[in-house]
Amino acid sequence: MRKTSLFLLSVLFSPSLLAAPMVEAFLGExxxxxxxxxxxxxxxASASLGKQPLPVLQYNKDLDxxxxxxxxxxxxxxxxxxxxxxxxxxVKMPCEKLPTTLASDHKNNSTMGYGGCSE
Structure with a gap:
């Protein structure tokens, strides 16, 4: 019983489920x-910063x-x-409102430059 409860609590509070933004990589030298x-x-130099993920502490949306x-x-x-x-x-975009040009387009849930569609 204790092991099950401990497991459920660890899953509940795991960082991957909380979806806190993390800096996974530095782009560029x-x-x-x-x-x-x-x-x-x-x-x-990005090489001097290490390869460990860093948590995003704050995000200033106005200044990006x-x-x-x-x-x-x-x-x-x-x-x-x-x-x-x-x-x-x-960017939240409904896929059914986006124009498609090929028959295969409607099977791919992404749009160039915008990421996934919100279906």
């Missing part, structure tokens, strides 16, 4: 570190910036230089 207003502070912790310091980064999962901005 140099990553620009920004201040909270989007001003450039410095450039950092994400805050993460690098080397014990909270910094802001441009999400275009990062691979974030799950994505911060998903």
């Amino acid at each position: 140099q990553i620009t570190v920004l201040d909270d207003q989007g001003g450039i502070q410095r450039e950092v 910036l994400v805050e993460v912790e690098l080397a014990g310091q909270k910094v802001w980064l441009d999400p275009l230089q990062l691979r974030i999962n799950p994505p911060l901005n998903m």
